[in-house]
Amino acid sequence: MAGVTDTAFRQICKRHGADVVFTEMASANMMLAAPTRNEAFLRYEEWERPIIGQIMGGDPKVMAEAARVIEEMGFDGVDVNMGCPEKKIVGNACGSSLLRDGDMAARIVEAMANAVNIPVSVKMRSGFYDSDIVQPQFAIRMENAGAAALAIHPRTKEQAYKGSADWTITRQIVENVGVPVGGSGDVMDREAIRRLREETGVQGIWVARGAMGNPWIFERERTERPPLAEVIETALEHARLMVKYKGNHGMIEMRKHLTWYFNGFPGAAALREQMKTVNVYEDLVRLIEQHQLLERFAA
Numbered sequence: 513m514a515g516v517t518d519t520a521f522r523q524i525c526k527r528h529g530a531d532v533v534f535t536e537m538a539s540a541n542m543m544l545a546a547p548t549r550n551e552a553f554l555r556y557e558e559w560e561r562p563i564i565g566q567i568m569g570g571d572p573k574v575m576a577e578a579a580r581v582i583e584e585m586g587f588d589g590v591d592v593n594m595g596c597p598e599k600k601i602v603g604n605a606c607g608s609s610l611l612r613d614g615d616m617a618a619r620i621v622e623a624m625a626n627a628v629n630i631p632v633s634v635k636m637r638s639g640f641y642d643s644d645i646v647q648p649q650f651a652i653r654m655e656n657a658g659a660a661a662l663a664i665h666p667r668t669k670e671q672a673y674k675g676s677a678d679w680t681i682t683r684q685i686v687e688n689v690g691v692p693v694g695g696s697g698d699v700m701d702r703e704a705i706r707r708l709r710e711e712t713g714v715q716g717i718w719v720a721r722g723a724m725g726n727p728w729i730f731e732r733e734r735t736e737r738p739p740l741a742e743v744i745e746t747a748l749e750h751a752r753l754m755v756k757y758k759g760n761h762g763m764i765e766m767r768k769h770l771t772w773y774f775n776g777f778p779g780a781a782a783l784r785e786q787m788k789t790v791n792v793y794e795d796l797v798r799l800i801e802q803h804q805l806l807e808r809f810a811a
């Protein structure tokens with residue numbers, strides 16, 4: 513997830529049981545134009561494996577070149593983003609825009625599959641327009657072009673994140689392709705994971721928004737979110753990793769994670785607001801100590 517699944521977040525998810533992790537999507541053009549940036553942006557630790565690098569672009573040659581960079585960096589697979597609905601991305605004929613140009617999408621996958629030895633996979637939506645669902649034909653084309661695995665978020669680009677994901681489309685894809693299929697869309701808790709697998713037969717579950725502030729979703733035995741004390745401990749650990757990899761700027765990026773971690777805790781609304789103002793790790797520690805002190809007085 514762009515702006516979310518950096519190495520710090522992935523490590524937290526891994527620690528709680530995620531099987532496979534994906535990088536944030538990287539622009540193929542940017543990767544080739546500013547290669548020095550790749551090391552920081554696509555950084556990962558060995559123990560995160562298996563780890564897949566996700567790239568985004570609209571030109572087969574550039575995408576093949578970027579896939580080679582992903583392979584050289586040691587990733588276990590390279591994934592193509594054909595789902596991003598952002599205006600700027602779509603305007604450049606990338607992301608979900610490829611759903612309305614099956615020829616180009618297939619050429620991209622083919623060029624990438626010919627360029628690398630690691631598996632090439634595709635993350636896609638159900639279509640670009642609400643009135644034109646392209647699945648499962650699009651998935652079949654991607655498989656024929658050389659995709660070793662597919663993942664589907666069954667909303668259209670027009671829907672973006674509105675309405676609900678149509679898992680019947682996921683099931684149709686599973687029934688019509690021979691490669692493994694991952695299911696995404698409305699996976700907010702363990703129950704959704706169970707249902708998505710049962711209702712569609714997918715081989716993997718792609719957890720996205722459900723993991724934001726909630727890495728416990730990966731724990732197979734857990735049925736409820738942990739108590740506040742455990743959330744605090746994990747949030748602090750996450751913040752330390754952010755600072756380790758990104759310096760103080762990591763704490764600015766951490767603000768959104770903090771609001772996700774403390775979402776829904778009764779009595780933590782004020783704390784959540786204050787967390788939007790942290791600049792350094794020590795600010796966070798101080799805020800939490802103050803909150804705990806107040807709690808003790810109130811008890």
Ligand SMILES: Cc1cc2nc3c(=O)[nH]c(=O)nc-3n(C[C@H](O)[C@H](O)[C@H](O)COP(=O)(O)O)c2cc1C
Nearest residue numbers: 513514536537593635665696697698699720721722
């Ligand atoms: C903030 C945000 C960033 C995302 N970035 C990416 C991305 O970079 N690559 C990708 O394949 N999907 C991305 N997605 C889509 C998710 O992977 C997922 O398919 C979508 O959120 C639906 O699943 P959910 O309803 O369980 O969240 C992003 C979603 C969100 C909310």
